[in-house]
Amino acid sequence: MLRCLKCGRTYxxxxxxxxxxxxxxxxxxxxxxxxxxxxxxxxxxxxxxSFLPLKEEFLPRLTTPITPIVERKxxxxxxxxxxxxxxxxxxxxxxxxxxxxxxxxxxxxxEVTLDxxxxxxxxxxxxxxxxxxxxxxxxxxxxxxxxKRLLRLLGVEVHEVEGxxxxxxxxxxxxxxxxxxxxxxxxxxxxGTKTVAYxxxxxxxxxxxxxxxxxxxxxxLGLYKGFKELExxxGTKTxxxxxxxxxxxxxxxxxxEEKSRLAEGIAIPEPPxxxxxxxxxxxxxxxxISVGDKEITDAIEDLISMGFLVEPTAATAYAAFKxxxxxxxxxxxxxxxxxxxxxxxxxx
Amino acid sequence: MLRCLKCGRTYxxxxxxxxxxxxxxxxxxxxxxxxxxxxxxxxxxxxxxSFLPLKEEFLPRLTTPITPIVERKxxxxxxxxxxxxxxxxxxxxxxxxxxxxxxxxxxxxxEVTLDxxxxxxxxxxxxxxxxxxxxxxxxxxxxxxxxKRLLRLLGVEVHEVEGxxxxxxxxxxxxxxxxxxxxxxxxxxxxGTKTVAYxxxxxxxxxxxxxxxxxxxxxxLGLYKGFKELExxxGTKTxxxxxxxxxxxxxxxxxxEEKSRLAEGIAIPEPPxxxxxxxxxxxxxxxxISVGDKEITDAIEDLISMGFLVEPTAATAYAAFKxxxxxxxxxxxxxxxxxxxxxxxxxx
Numbered sequence: 001m002l003r004c005l006k007c008g009r010t011y012x013x014x015x016x017x018x019x020x021x022x023x024x025x026x027x028x029x030x031x032x033x034x035x036x037x038x039x040x041x042x043x044x045x046x047x048x049x050s051f052l053p054l055k056e057e058f059l060p061r062l063t064t065p066i067t068p069i070v071e072r073k074x075x076x077x078x079x080x081x082x083x084x085x086x087x088x089x090x091x092x093x094x095x096x097x098x099x100x101x102x103x104x105x106x107x108x109x110x111e112v113t114l115d116x117x118x119x120x121x122x123x124x125x126x127x128x129x130x131x132x133x134x135x136x137x138x139x140x141x142x143x144x145x146x147x148k149r150l151l152r153l154l155g156v157e158v159h160e161v162e163g164x165x166x167x168x169x170x171x172x173x174x175x176x177x178x179x180x181x182x183x184x185x186x187x188x189x190x191x192g193t194k195t196v197a198y199x200x201x202x203x204x205x206x207x208x209x210x211x212x213x214x215x216x217x218x219x220x221l222g223l224y225k226g227f228k229e230l231e232x233x234x235g236t237k238t239x240x241x242x243x244x245x246x247x248x249x250x251x252x253x254x255x256x257e258e259k260s261r262l263a264e265g266i267a268i269p270e271p272p273x274x275x276x277x278x279x280x281x282x283x284x285x286x287x288x289i290s291v292g293d294k295e296i297t298d299a300i301e302d303l304i305s306m307g308f309l310v311e312p313t314a315a316t317a318y319a320a321f322k323x324x325x326x327x328x329x330x331x332x333x334x335x336x337x338x339x340x341x342x343x344x345x346x347x348x
Numbered sequence: 349m350l351r352c353l354k355c356g357r358t359y360x361x362x363x364x365x366x367x368x369x370x371x372x373x374x375x376x377x378x379x380x381x382x383x384x385x386x387x388x389x390x391x392x393x394x395x396x397x398s399f400l401p402l403k404e405e406f407l408p409r410l411t412t413p414i415t416p417i418v419e420r421k422x423x424x425x426x427x428x429x430x431x432x433x434x435x436x437x438x439x440x441x442x443x444x445x446x447x448x449x450x451x452x453x454x455x456x457x458x459e460v461t462l463d464x465x466x467x468x469x470x471x472x473x474x475x476x477x478x479x480x481x482x483x484x485x486x487x488x489x490x491x492x493x494x495x496k497r498l499l500r501l502l503g504v505e506v507h508e509v510e511g512x513x514x515x516x517x518x519x520x521x522x523x524x525x526x527x528x529x530x531x532x533x534x535x536x537x538x539x540g541t542k543t544v545a546y547x548x549x550x551x552x553x554x555x556x557x558x559x560x561x562x563x564x565x566x567x568x569l570g571l572y573k574g575f576k577e578l579e580x581x582x583g584t585k586t587x588x589x590x591x592x593x594x595x596x597x598x599x600x601x602x603x604x605e606e607k608s609r610l611a612e613g614i615a616i617p618e619p620p621x622x623x624x625x626x627x628x629x630x631x632x633x634x635x636x637i638s639v640g641d642k643e644i645t646d647a648i649e650d651l652i653s654m655g656f657l658v659e660p661t662a663a664t665a666y667a668a669f670k671x672x673x674x675x676x677x678x679x680x681x682x683x684x685x686x687x688x689x690x691x692x693x694x695x696x
Binding site for chain 2: 043044061062063064065066067068069070071072083086087088089090126127129130153154155199202203304305306307308309343345346
């Protein structure tokens with residue numbers, strides 16, 4: 001069942017957004033034993049099929065791996081980097097896209113519209129191409145030529161919009177040809193990203209803190225949802241959720257005057273799921289923290305030293321970790337999860 | 349134990365190359381039940397630790413994922429694409445590097461030399477950086493600026509050599525500062541790449557044919573070794589091995605006049621393990637086939653349609669599959685494994 005976070009209306013059928021314009025939440029908690037619900041014959045996202053609202057006959061053929069976790073001890077804190085950038089399109093977005101595409105196939109939908117200039121667009125373009133689904137992507141006119149070329153190579157109809165990111169969003173929303181599947185609203189997207197939490201639990205058990213780059217909240221909220229489900233299933237403790245934002249684009253913490261250029265993937269001034277994110281922060285006793293370009297640049301260098309080729313937005317979570325470490329926020333021996341969200345191979 | 353493929357000399361200790369200049373083979377077959385030897389607490393390469401000549405305390409921190417397999421039915425043949433490009437450095441080479449780095453750590457070696465201009469160099473640079481091992485990389489002078497920049501970013505000492513690929517190799521070999529760990533010779537590298545076969549077996553059982561891009565044979569021979577070990581352990585049938593080469597660089601099949609520009613990753617005229625590869629082809633009742641730039645270009649387009657962002661060398665195996673399919677080489681219902689070896693994100 002889907003429920004609107006704004007007006008409370010519920011839906012039994014496929015729906016991306018509520019009639020009232022609010023964002024939807026998928027409700028359908030699984031009961032049982034986590035271990036015995038795992039589909040152990042699979043060593044990819046299908047391992048967690050029992051927890052997803054999907055029919056097996058409609059699964060996309062392209063699949064996502066269980067991403068590795070690399071452990072580092074940093075000043076007495078146990079840091080676990082999850083390599084979410086090792087995905088078919090180079091970012092964690094593929095998890096959300098995987099579930100979305102399965103729902104589109106189930107519904108027989110063959111033409112869709114999305115607004116994004118970055119990883120979500122590339123992810124949708126790749127999965128849509130591999131399933132023969134036509135995709136319209138609305139992007140800001142100033143998007144780099146490289147990205148446009150890649151999208152066109154994937155057979156996407158690219159619509160360039162003069163104006164701000166919010167204007168691009170409005171244009172896409174009012175476009176009539178494909179079903180609008182904005183990942184900002186799409187409730188199935190979060191069902192995909194919640195699989196990160198299951199993997200983490202299988203790989204290293206429960207953690208004390210989780211840091212995720214947070215713009216529209218597709219990762220932050222999915223991750224939180226997965227942890228909450230594990231709490232129900234396994235009685236594990238949900239970690240304190242740490243939402244990391246770019247300076248000048250703080251939707252959850254105090255707005256900075258500096259405007260980060262580097263954290264472009266999370267530069268979303270008015271995310272529709274803001275209240276849902278605030279609730280997750282509050283419930284998990286978490287915090288929001290923002291980082292600027294100087295911190296991001298330093299973090300990229302550190303991450304490369306550890307063997308992680310990531311893009312600037314992905315480095316924000318580690319930049320935030322360093323700030324918090326300096327403040328003494330983490331107790332010695334704490335288990336801290338840091339999500340590395342997007343590949344740096346695209347622009348090195 | 350290591351044994352020289354040329355003179356038969358054996359070694360108990362760490363060694364990259366035989367005194368006689370021949371290539372070494374690691375011998376140490378595991379007996380027992382495959383399933384019960386798996387380290388199931390791991391969902392990455394460590395799952396296969398029991399089959400690797402490694403000590404757990406020296407493992408690299410950076411690890412490699414179990415890469416996904418995507419199934420497609422193509423003209424009655426069951427094709428299984430293994431996404432070997434979803435690796436920390438963007439290619440399957442990370443498997444061989446993983447095992448090599450573990451051996452270097454065990455031996456306390458902190459400075460190494462390699463010749464390569466491509467994926468092997470990037471892989472070594474990344475893992476070496478993350479372990480604080482100094483790496484000298486010898487590359488042809490005409491290597492692209494982008495690659496040189498990336499290697500320097502990873503802290504590698506880049507040595508540019510005027511001359512052919514074989515001259516670069518000779519220069520590296522005679523360099524005195526770091527231990528020379530050429531992946532062409534290095535027997536531990538094949539111990540790493542053999543894990544591909546274990547993963548395939550866990551994911552889809554045994555296959556009838558396996559196609560791999562083949563230059564120096566680091567993937568082809570590792571894969572074959574893994575399958576042979578599974579034959580011993582599980583009584584499974586080893587597939588017919590299909591070595592795919594670039595036109596003009598056929599070390600295993602008839603030399604073409606056309607010289608492939610696109611298959612640069614396998615453009616190795618005189619691979620030291622040529623005889624070992626010939627033996628694998630013969631024993632497995634396999635074949636060698638070569639492809640040209642026209643076929644590679646078409647194959648890239650097909651692969652992108654299926655959602656695989658790969659580099660040209662990685663497309664050779666699918667190009668070869670198409671040629672063989674047209675000839676009627678595969679029986680209906682056959683299980684065919686195609687290895688997609690390197691990421692296209694680097695140069696799209």
